[in-house]
Amino acid sequence: MNSDLQTPRADQPATLATTIYARLKADILTTRLEPGRKLQSRFLMEQYNVGQTPLREALNRLTTEEFVVGMEQRGFYVKEVSKDELQELTKTRCWVEGLALRESMQNATQTWEEALLVAHHRLDRTPRSLKPDTFENNPDWEKVHRAFHATLIGLCGSRPLLGFCEQLADRLYRYRMMSIAKAYPARKVGAEHSHILQAVLAKNSEQAVHLLQQHYQRTADVIYSDFDGLLS
Amino acid sequence: MNSDLQTPRADQPATLATTIYARLKADILTTRLEPGRKLQSRFLMEQYNVGQTPLREALNRLTTEEFVVGMEQRGFYVKEVSKDELQELTKTRCWVEGLALRESMQNATQTWEEALLVAHHRLDRTPRSLKPDTFENNPDWEKVHRAFHATLIGLCGSRPLLGFCEQLADRLYRYRMMSIAKAYPARKVGAEHSHILQAVLAKNSEQAVHLLQQHYQRTADVIYSDFDGLLS
Protein backbone atom coordinates (compact mmCIF):
# COMPACT_ATOMS: atom_id res chain seq x y z
CA MET A 1 0.00 0.00 0.00
CA ASN A 2 1.42 3.31 -1.04
CA SER A 3 0.24 5.89 1.53
CA ASP A 4 2.81 8.59 0.88
CA LEU A 5 1.12 11.83 1.70
CA GLN A 6 4.34 13.81 1.87
CA THR A 7 5.61 12.35 -1.36
CA PRO A 8 9.35 12.45 -0.77
CA ARG A 9 10.32 11.56 -4.29
CA ALA A 10 13.16 13.65 -5.58
CA ASP A 11 11.62 16.89 -6.82
CA GLN A 12 13.67 17.18 -9.91
CA PRO A 13 11.25 18.96 -12.22
CA ALA A 14 11.98 22.41 -10.84
CA THR A 15 9.80 25.34 -11.78
CA LEU A 16 11.21 28.28 -13.64
CA ALA A 17 10.83 30.34 -10.51
CA THR A 18 13.08 27.97 -8.58
CA THR A 19 15.61 27.85 -11.38
CA ILE A 20 15.91 31.59 -11.70
CA TYR A 21 16.01 31.86 -7.92
CA ALA A 22 19.07 29.64 -7.78
CA ARG A 23 20.77 31.44 -10.64
CA LEU A 24 20.15 34.88 -9.16
CA LYS A 25 21.34 33.77 -5.75
CA ALA A 26 24.52 32.35 -7.23
CA ASP A 27 25.20 35.50 -9.21
CA ILE A 28 24.64 37.68 -6.18
CA LEU A 29 26.89 35.57 -3.96
CA THR A 30 29.69 35.60 -6.52
CA THR A 31 29.17 39.37 -6.93
CA ARG A 32 28.58 39.00 -10.64
CA LEU A 33 25.60 41.07 -9.63
CA GLU A 34 27.43 43.61 -7.54
CA PRO A 35 26.19 44.98 -4.20
CA GLY A 36 23.77 47.85 -4.49
CA ARG A 37 22.93 47.22 -8.13
CA LYS A 38 19.40 47.85 -9.20
CA LEU A 39 17.61 44.74 -10.39
CA GLN A 40 15.37 46.00 -13.14
CA SER A 41 12.85 43.51 -14.40
CA ARG A 42 13.48 44.26 -18.07
CA PHE A 43 17.22 43.82 -17.72
CA LEU A 44 16.91 40.57 -15.81
CA MET A 45 14.24 39.24 -18.16
CA GLU A 46 16.48 39.42 -21.18
CA GLN A 47 19.62 38.55 -19.22
CA TYR A 48 18.18 35.32 -17.87
CA ASN A 49 15.52 34.75 -20.50
CA VAL A 50 12.52 34.37 -18.23
CA GLY A 51 9.17 36.04 -17.80
CA GLN A 52 8.19 38.54 -15.19
CA THR A 53 6.30 36.27 -12.84
CA PRO A 54 8.97 33.65 -12.09
CA LEU A 55 11.50 36.47 -11.85
CA ARG A 56 9.38 38.36 -9.38
CA GLU A 57 8.82 35.24 -7.31
CA ALA A 58 12.54 34.61 -7.15
CA LEU A 59 13.20 38.20 -6.06
CA ASN A 60 10.57 37.91 -3.37
CA ARG A 61 12.22 34.80 -1.99
CA LEU A 62 15.62 36.43 -2.01
CA THR A 63 14.15 39.38 -0.19
CA THR A 64 13.24 37.38 2.92
CA GLU A 65 16.73 35.92 2.87
CA GLU A 66 18.29 39.38 2.84
CA PHE A 67 20.19 38.93 -0.39
CA VAL A 68 17.93 41.41 -2.08
CA VAL A 69 16.14 44.41 -0.67
CA GLY A 70 12.80 45.38 -2.09
CA MET A 71 11.72 49.01 -1.97
CA GLU A 72 7.97 49.10 -2.24
CA GLN A 73 6.88 50.42 -5.62
CA ARG A 74 10.48 51.22 -6.41
CA GLY A 75 11.95 47.93 -7.40
CA PHE A 76 14.61 45.58 -6.10
CA TYR A 77 18.30 46.08 -5.34
CA VAL A 78 21.15 43.75 -4.50
CA LYS A 79 21.78 44.06 -0.77
CA GLU A 80 24.59 46.49 0.03
CA VAL A 81 27.76 45.45 1.80
CA SER A 82 29.34 47.28 4.71
CA LYS A 83 32.12 46.89 7.22
CA ASP A 84 29.49 46.93 9.90
CA GLU A 85 27.60 44.00 8.48
CA LEU A 86 30.80 42.05 7.88
CA GLN A 87 31.65 42.36 11.56
CA GLU A 88 28.13 41.61 12.70
CA LEU A 89 27.86 38.51 10.54
CA THR A 90 31.26 37.26 11.64
CA LYS A 91 30.52 37.80 15.31
CA THR A 92 27.21 36.02 14.95
CA ARG A 93 28.75 33.14 13.09
CA CYS A 94 31.39 32.71 15.77
CA TRP A 95 28.73 32.61 18.46
CA VAL A 96 26.32 30.33 16.74
CA GLU A 97 28.75 27.91 15.17
CA GLY A 98 30.66 27.79 18.42
CA LEU A 99 27.46 26.67 20.06
CA ALA A 100 26.67 24.23 17.30
CA LEU A 101 30.15 22.70 17.31
CA ARG A 102 30.03 22.14 21.07
CA GLU A 103 26.71 20.37 20.72
CA SER A 104 27.94 18.39 17.75
CA MET A 105 30.93 17.15 19.73
CA GLN A 106 28.65 16.18 22.59
CA ASN A 107 26.70 13.98 20.18
CA ALA A 108 29.85 12.69 18.50
CA THR A 109 29.71 9.23 17.00
CA GLN A 110 32.28 7.11 15.29
CA THR A 111 30.70 7.56 11.87
CA TRP A 112 30.59 11.33 12.34
CA GLU A 113 34.29 11.50 13.19
CA GLU A 114 35.02 9.39 10.17
CA ALA A 115 32.91 11.59 7.94
CA LEU A 116 34.75 14.62 9.26
CA LEU A 117 38.09 13.00 8.57
CA VAL A 118 37.02 12.25 5.01
CA ALA A 119 35.69 15.77 4.51
CA HIS A 120 39.00 17.18 5.69
CA HIS A 121 40.96 14.86 3.48
CA ARG A 122 38.99 15.99 0.46
CA LEU A 123 39.55 19.59 1.39
CA ASP A 124 43.24 18.96 1.84
CA ARG A 125 43.76 17.38 -1.55
CA THR A 126 41.67 19.85 -3.52
CA PRO A 127 43.77 22.71 -4.89
CA ARG A 128 42.80 26.20 -3.79
CA SER A 129 43.42 27.70 -7.21
CA LEU A 130 42.69 26.37 -10.67
CA LYS A 131 46.08 27.62 -11.91
CA PRO A 132 49.39 27.23 -10.11
CA ASP A 133 50.76 30.73 -10.72
CA THR A 134 47.91 33.18 -10.93
CA PHE A 135 45.04 32.68 -8.54
CA GLU A 136 41.76 31.50 -10.00
CA ASN A 137 39.15 30.47 -7.50
CA ASN A 138 38.39 26.75 -7.65
CA PRO A 139 34.66 26.05 -7.29
CA ASP A 140 35.43 22.48 -6.22
CA TRP A 141 37.46 23.78 -3.31
CA GLU A 142 34.59 26.02 -2.28
CA LYS A 143 32.31 23.00 -2.31
CA VAL A 144 34.46 20.73 -0.17
CA HIS A 145 35.36 23.63 2.09
CA ARG A 146 31.73 24.25 2.80
CA ALA A 147 31.11 20.54 3.26
CA PHE A 148 33.86 20.36 5.89
CA HIS A 149 32.40 23.20 7.90
CA ALA A 150 28.88 21.81 7.53
CA THR A 151 30.02 18.44 8.83
CA LEU A 152 31.62 20.05 11.87
CA ILE A 153 28.31 21.37 13.14
CA GLY A 154 26.09 18.80 11.46
CA LEU A 155 25.42 16.78 14.58
CA CYS A 156 24.20 19.68 16.72
CA GLY A 157 20.66 18.34 16.52
CA SER A 158 18.87 21.46 15.35
CA ARG A 159 17.79 21.87 11.75
CA PRO A 160 16.69 25.47 12.30
CA LEU A 161 20.12 26.30 13.65
CA LEU A 162 21.84 24.58 10.74
CA GLY A 163 19.68 26.55 8.35
CA PHE A 164 20.68 29.77 10.06
CA CYS A 165 24.36 28.83 9.88
CA GLU A 166 24.00 28.14 6.20
CA GLN A 167 22.49 31.54 5.65
CA LEU A 168 25.29 33.21 7.56
CA ALA A 169 27.79 31.26 5.47
CA ASP A 170 26.09 32.44 2.28
CA ARG A 171 26.02 36.04 3.35
CA LEU A 172 29.67 35.96 4.32
CA TYR A 173 30.62 34.11 1.17
CA ARG A 174 29.89 37.24 -0.80
CA TYR A 175 32.41 39.21 1.21
CA ARG A 176 35.00 36.50 0.62
CA MET A 177 34.35 36.64 -3.12
CA MET A 178 34.79 40.40 -3.18
CA SER A 179 38.11 40.07 -1.43
CA ILE A 180 39.34 37.12 -3.50
CA ALA A 181 38.77 39.01 -6.74
CA LYS A 182 41.35 41.58 -5.68
CA ALA A 183 43.93 39.89 -3.48
CA TYR A 184 45.36 36.42 -3.62
CA PRO A 185 44.62 34.74 -0.29
CA ALA A 186 48.03 34.69 1.33
CA ARG A 187 46.99 33.06 4.59
CA LYS A 188 47.78 29.39 5.14
CA VAL A 189 44.21 28.37 5.65
CA GLY A 190 44.92 24.66 5.29
CA ALA A 191 46.73 24.47 8.60
CA GLU A 192 43.82 26.06 10.39
CA HIS A 193 41.46 23.38 9.17
CA SER A 194 43.86 20.66 10.25
CA HIS A 195 44.15 22.09 13.74
CA ILE A 196 40.39 22.23 14.09
CA LEU A 197 40.10 18.63 12.99
CA GLN A 198 42.76 17.56 15.47
CA ALA A 199 41.05 19.32 18.35
CA VAL A 200 37.72 17.71 17.46
CA LEU A 201 39.19 14.23 17.25
CA ALA A 202 40.97 14.85 20.55
CA LYS A 203 37.56 15.65 22.07
CA ASN A 204 38.85 19.02 23.16
CA SER A 205 35.73 21.16 22.77
CA GLU A 206 37.15 24.36 24.18
CA GLN A 207 40.11 24.24 21.85
CA ALA A 208 38.03 23.26 18.81
CA VAL A 209 35.53 26.06 19.32
CA HIS A 210 38.31 28.55 19.92
CA LEU A 211 40.13 27.55 16.74
CA LEU A 212 36.97 27.65 14.68
CA GLN A 213 36.11 31.13 15.90
CA GLN A 214 39.66 32.29 15.31
CA HIS A 215 39.43 30.88 11.79
CA TYR A 216 36.34 32.94 11.01
CA GLN A 217 37.67 36.04 12.70
CA ARG A 218 40.93 35.92 10.73
CA THR A 219 39.06 35.60 7.45
CA ALA A 220 37.01 38.63 8.38
CA ASP A 221 40.07 40.59 9.41
CA VAL A 222 41.71 40.09 6.02
CA ILE A 223 38.63 41.27 4.20
CA TYR A 224 38.08 44.12 6.63
CA SER A 225 41.58 45.50 6.28
CA ASP A 226 41.24 46.24 2.58
CA PHE A 227 37.51 46.67 2.49
CA ASP A 228 37.55 50.26 1.29
CA GLY A 229 39.74 49.24 -1.63
CA LEU A 230 37.21 46.62 -2.69
CA LEU A 231 34.46 49.08 -3.43
CA SER A 232 36.28 50.69 -6.36
CA MET B 1 21.72 70.77 3.50
CA ASN B 2 19.53 67.85 2.58
CA SER B 3 21.69 65.28 0.83
CA ASP B 4 19.61 62.17 1.37
CA LEU B 5 20.56 59.70 -1.30
CA GLN B 6 19.07 56.71 0.46
CA THR B 7 15.78 58.46 1.05
CA PRO B 8 14.75 56.97 4.37
CA ARG B 9 11.23 58.32 4.28
CA ALA B 10 8.67 56.01 5.78
CA ASP B 11 7.62 53.56 3.10
CA GLN B 12 3.96 53.59 3.96
CA PRO B 13 2.35 52.79 0.63
CA ALA B 14 2.67 49.05 0.89
CA THR B 15 2.15 46.88 -2.16
CA LEU B 16 -0.66 44.36 -2.29
CA ALA B 17 1.91 41.59 -2.11
CA THR B 18 3.21 42.89 1.20
CA THR B 19 -0.29 43.32 2.58
CA ILE B 20 -1.42 39.83 1.68
CA TYR B 21 1.90 38.49 2.98
CA ALA B 22 1.22 39.97 6.40
CA ARG B 23 -2.36 38.75 6.46
CA LEU B 24 -1.42 35.22 5.43
CA LYS B 25 1.37 35.07 7.98
CA ALA B 26 -0.96 36.24 10.72
CA ASP B 27 -3.59 33.69 9.78
CA ILE B 28 -1.05 30.89 9.70
CA LEU B 29 0.44 31.85 13.06
CA THR B 30 -2.98 32.00 14.70
CA THR B 31 -3.84 28.66 13.04
CA ARG B 32 -6.87 30.16 11.37
CA LEU B 33 -5.17 28.49 8.45
CA GLU B 34 -4.48 25.18 10.10
CA PRO B 35 -1.24 23.19 9.72
CA GLY B 36 -1.09 21.02 6.64
CA ARG B 37 -3.91 22.78 4.84
CA LYS B 38 -3.58 23.14 1.11
CA LEU B 39 -3.35 26.74 -0.01
CA GLN B 40 -5.17 26.76 -3.32
CA SER B 41 -4.87 29.94 -5.27
CA ARG B 42 -8.54 30.08 -6.19
CA PHE B 43 -9.63 29.72 -2.57
CA LEU B 44 -7.18 32.33 -1.30
CA MET B 45 -8.03 34.73 -4.10
CA GLU B 46 -11.66 34.96 -3.13
CA GLN B 47 -10.96 34.64 0.58
CA TYR B 48 -8.57 37.60 0.62
CA ASN B 49 -9.79 39.36 -2.49
CA VAL B 50 -6.49 39.65 -4.31
CA GLY B 51 -5.09 38.60 -7.65
CA GLN B 52 -2.78 35.69 -8.34
CA THR B 53 0.46 37.61 -8.65
CA PRO B 54 0.58 39.30 -5.24
CA LEU B 55 -0.71 36.11 -3.67
CA ARG B 56 1.97 34.04 -5.31
CA GLU B 57 4.66 36.49 -4.24
CA ALA B 58 3.45 36.34 -0.66
CA LEU B 59 3.49 32.54 -0.70
CA ASN B 60 7.00 32.55 -2.08
CA ARG B 61 8.19 34.78 0.73
CA LEU B 62 6.49 32.61 3.33
CA THR B 63 8.17 29.59 1.80
CA THR B 64 11.69 30.77 2.60
CA GLU B 65 10.54 31.52 6.14
CA GLU B 66 9.25 27.97 6.53
CA PHE B 67 5.67 28.95 7.31
CA VAL B 68 4.60 27.51 3.98
CA VAL B 69 6.03 24.62 2.03
CA GLY B 70 5.90 24.74 -1.73
CA MET B 71 5.75 21.48 -3.64
CA GLU B 72 6.99 22.11 -7.14
CA GLN B 73 4.13 22.00 -9.64
CA ARG B 74 1.84 20.82 -6.87
CA GLY B 75 0.97 23.95 -4.99
CA PHE B 76 1.53 25.30 -1.51
CA TYR B 77 0.66 23.95 1.93
CA VAL B 78 0.72 25.36 5.42
CA LYS B 79 3.75 23.91 7.17
CA GLU B 80 2.92 20.88 9.28
CA VAL B 81 3.44 20.78 13.04
CA SER B 82 5.08 17.94 14.93
CA LYS B 83 6.30 17.10 18.39
CA ASP B 84 9.75 16.81 16.92
CA GLU B 85 9.76 20.31 15.56
CA LEU B 86 8.32 21.71 18.77
CA GLN B 87 11.23 20.26 20.69
CA GLU B 88 13.79 21.29 18.15
CA LEU B 89 12.53 24.87 18.01
CA THR B 90 12.41 25.12 21.79
CA LYS B 91 15.89 23.73 22.22
CA THR B 92 17.21 26.11 19.61
CA ARG B 93 15.46 29.06 21.15
CA CYS B 94 16.91 28.25 24.55
CA TRP B 95 20.41 28.08 23.11
CA VAL B 96 20.22 31.17 20.99
CA GLU B 97 18.31 33.42 23.32
CA GLY B 98 20.48 32.29 26.19
CA LEU B 99 23.44 33.47 24.18
CA ALA B 100 21.72 36.69 23.22
CA LEU B 101 20.64 37.47 26.78
CA ARG B 102 24.17 36.98 28.09
CA GLU B 103 25.50 39.38 25.48
CA SER B 104 22.70 41.83 26.13
CA MET B 105 23.53 41.91 29.83
CA GLN B 106 27.18 42.45 29.02
CA ASN B 107 26.20 45.55 27.07
CA ALA B 108 23.69 46.65 29.68
CA THR B 109 23.03 50.35 30.01
CA GLN B 110 20.86 52.33 32.34
CA THR B 111 18.33 53.14 29.64
CA TRP B 112 18.09 49.47 28.66
CA GLU B 113 17.35 48.40 32.22
CA GLU B 114 14.74 51.10 32.45
CA ALA B 115 13.17 50.02 29.17
CA LEU B 116 13.07 46.46 30.44
CA LEU B 117 11.42 47.58 33.64
CA VAL B 118 8.79 49.44 31.68
CA ALA B 119 8.22 46.51 29.34
CA HIS B 120 7.71 44.23 32.31
CA HIS B 121 5.37 46.67 33.97
CA ARG B 122 3.22 46.81 30.87
CA LEU B 123 3.18 43.05 30.68
CA ASP B 124 2.23 42.85 34.33
CA ARG B 125 -0.74 45.17 34.08
CA THR B 126 -2.12 43.77 30.83
CA PRO B 127 -4.73 41.05 31.47
CA ARG B 128 -3.99 37.64 30.01
CA SER B 129 -7.56 37.05 28.98
CA LEU B 130 -10.15 39.37 27.54
CA LYS B 131 -12.84 37.91 29.79
CA PRO B 132 -12.49 37.16 33.50
CA ASP B 133 -14.21 33.77 33.53
CA THR B 134 -13.72 32.07 30.19
CA PHE B 135 -10.33 32.43 28.57
CA GLU B 136 -10.14 34.52 25.48
CA ASN B 137 -6.64 35.31 24.26
CA ASN B 138 -5.80 39.01 24.59
CA PRO B 139 -3.87 40.27 21.55
CA ASP B 140 -2.56 43.20 23.59
CA TRP B 141 -0.99 40.79 26.03
CA GLU B 142 0.67 38.94 23.18
CA LYS B 143 2.09 42.21 21.96
CA VAL B 144 3.58 43.36 25.27
CA HIS B 145 4.74 39.84 26.03
CA ARG B 146 6.68 39.73 22.84
CA ALA B 147 8.02 43.22 23.47
CA PHE B 148 9.34 42.16 26.88
CA HIS B 149 11.21 39.21 25.45
CA ALA B 150 12.51 41.27 22.56
CA THR B 151 13.86 43.88 24.97
CA LEU B 152 15.66 41.21 27.00
CA ILE B 153 17.86 40.24 24.08
CA GLY B 154 17.70 43.55 22.22
CA LEU B 155 21.16 44.71 23.24
CA CYS B 156 23.03 41.62 22.07
CA GLY B 157 24.51 43.57 19.17
CA SER B 158 23.59 41.30 16.30
CA ARG B 159 20.72 42.11 14.01
CA PRO B 160 20.97 38.76 12.20
CA LEU B 161 20.65 36.95 15.51
CA LEU B 162 17.67 39.07 16.56
CA GLY B 163 16.03 38.28 13.25
CA PHE B 164 16.58 34.60 13.82
CA CYS B 165 15.14 34.83 17.33
CA GLU B 166 12.09 36.58 15.96
CA GLN B 167 11.57 33.80 13.46
CA LEU B 168 11.86 31.18 16.16
CA ALA B 169 9.36 33.12 18.25
CA ASP B 170 6.94 33.20 15.31
CA ARG B 171 7.27 29.54 14.60
CA LEU B 172 6.70 28.65 18.26
CA TYR B 173 3.84 31.11 18.55
CA ARG B 174 1.79 28.86 16.33
CA TYR B 175 2.22 25.94 18.75
CA ARG B 176 1.15 28.17 21.64
CA MET B 177 -1.97 29.20 19.75
CA MET B 178 -2.91 25.60 19.08
CA SER B 179 -2.58 24.80 22.74
CA ILE B 180 -4.38 27.90 23.96
CA ALA B 181 -7.41 27.12 21.84
CA LYS B 182 -7.94 23.92 23.78
CA ALA B 183 -6.67 24.41 27.30
CA TYR B 184 -6.72 27.47 29.50
CA PRO B 185 -3.14 28.28 30.44
CA ALA B 186 -3.04 27.26 34.07
CA ARG B 187 0.59 28.08 34.70
CA LYS B 188 1.47 31.23 36.62
CA VAL B 189 3.54 32.73 33.87
CA GLY B 190 3.61 36.20 35.41
CA ALA B 191 5.90 35.12 38.23
CA GLU B 192 8.39 33.67 35.77
CA HIS B 193 8.72 36.98 33.97
CA SER B 194 9.22 38.78 37.28
CA HIS B 195 11.99 36.44 38.31
CA ILE B 196 13.76 36.90 35.00
CA LEU B 197 13.55 40.66 35.39
CA GLN B 198 14.94 40.48 38.91
CA ALA B 199 17.88 38.35 37.84
CA VAL B 200 18.68 40.72 35.01
CA LEU B 201 18.56 43.78 37.24
CA ALA B 202 20.71 41.95 39.78
CA LYS B 203 23.29 41.43 37.00
CA ASN B 204 23.13 37.70 37.58
CA SER B 205 23.63 36.38 34.06
CA GLU B 206 23.72 32.71 34.92
CA GLN B 207 20.49 32.91 36.84
CA ALA B 208 18.75 35.06 34.21
CA VAL B 209 19.70 32.75 31.37
CA HIS B 210 18.66 29.73 33.36
CA LEU B 211 15.27 31.19 34.20
CA LEU B 212 14.64 32.26 30.62
CA GLN B 213 15.44 28.81 29.31
CA GLN B 214 13.29 27.21 31.98
CA HIS B 215 10.48 29.55 30.96
CA TYR B 216 10.62 28.41 27.36
CA GLN B 217 11.03 24.76 28.26
CA ARG B 218 7.99 24.82 30.54
CA THR B 219 5.85 26.37 27.84
CA ALA B 220 6.93 23.65 25.47
CA ASP B 221 6.27 20.94 28.03
CA VAL B 222 2.67 22.03 28.50
CA ILE B 223 2.04 22.01 24.78
CA TYR B 224 3.91 18.77 24.32
CA SER B 225 1.95 16.89 26.95
CA ASP B 226 -1.37 17.29 25.21
CA PHE B 227 -0.06 17.60 21.68
CA ASP B 228 -1.80 14.55 20.31
CA GLY B 229 -5.11 15.89 21.55
CA LEU B 230 -4.56 19.15 19.67
CA LEU B 231 -4.61 17.56 16.27
CA SER B 232 -8.25 16.52 16.49
Next chain:
DNA sequence: CCAGCCAGTAATTTATAAATTTTATACTTT
Protein backbone atom coordinates in the same frame (compact mmCIF):
# COMPACT_ATOMS: atom_id res chain seq x y z
C1' DC C 1 -4.07 -6.58 -11.83
C1' DC C 2 -1.11 -3.30 -13.91
C1' DA C 3 0.24 -0.08 -17.62
C1' DG C 4 -1.05 3.47 -20.38
C1' DC C 5 -4.34 6.83 -21.97
C1' DC C 6 -7.95 10.57 -21.61
C1' DA C 7 -10.68 13.97 -19.44
C1' DG C 8 -10.78 17.35 -15.71
C1' DT C 9 -8.44 20.20 -12.52
C1' DA C 10 -4.91 23.01 -10.73
C1' DA C 11 -0.39 25.22 -10.97
C1' DT C 12 2.71 27.86 -13.69
C1' DT C 13 3.85 31.16 -17.06
C1' DT C 14 3.08 34.69 -20.70
C1' DA C 15 0.79 38.67 -22.18
C1' DT C 16 -1.85 42.82 -21.21
C1' DA C 17 -3.42 46.58 -18.45
C1' DA C 18 -3.34 49.78 -14.36
C1' DA C 19 -0.91 52.43 -10.96
C1' DT C 20 3.14 54.64 -9.28
C1' DT C 21 7.52 56.80 -9.43
C1' DT C 22 10.94 59.21 -11.93
C1' DT C 23 12.41 62.44 -15.30
C1' DA C 24 11.70 66.37 -18.08
C1' DT C 25 9.53 70.79 -19.08
C1' DA C 26 7.25 74.93 -18.19
C1' DC C 27 5.86 78.27 -15.03
C1' DT C 28 5.83 81.24 -11.10
C1' DT C 29 8.17 83.87 -7.50
C1' DT C 30 11.74 86.39 -5.38
Next chain:
DNA sequence: AAAGTATAAAATTTATAAATTACTGGCTGG
Protein backbone atom coordinates in the same frame (compact mmCIF):
# COMPACT_ATOMS: atom_id res chain seq x y z
C1' DA D 1 17.57 85.84 -14.19
C1' DA D 2 17.95 81.97 -10.79
C1' DA D 3 15.65 78.98 -7.73
C1' DG D 4 12.01 76.54 -6.59
C1' DT D 5 7.44 74.63 -7.51
C1' DA D 6 3.85 72.77 -10.28
C1' DT D 7 2.49 70.19 -14.29
C1' DA D 8 3.06 66.86 -18.01
C1' DA D 9 5.51 62.90 -20.26
C1' DA D 10 8.19 58.69 -19.87
C1' DA D 11 9.64 54.73 -17.72
C1' DT D 12 9.08 51.15 -14.43
C1' DT D 13 6.86 48.59 -11.16
C1' DT D 14 2.74 46.25 -9.86
C1' DA D 15 -1.61 43.78 -10.73
C1' DT D 16 -5.14 41.41 -13.72
C1' DA D 17 -6.59 38.40 -17.07
C1' DA D 18 -5.62 34.82 -20.45
C1' DA D 19 -2.97 30.81 -22.08
C1' DT D 20 0.06 27.14 -21.36
C1' DT D 21 1.82 23.36 -19.01
C1' DA D 22 1.76 19.78 -15.65
C1' DC D 23 -0.55 16.80 -12.52
C1' DT D 24 -4.82 13.84 -10.71
C1' DG D 25 -7.88 10.21 -10.90
C1' DG D 26 -10.68 7.25 -13.34
C1' DC D 27 -11.11 4.28 -17.18
C1' DT D 28 -9.92 1.11 -20.89
C1' DG D 29 -7.37 -2.56 -22.76
C1' DG D 30 -3.70 -5.79 -22.44
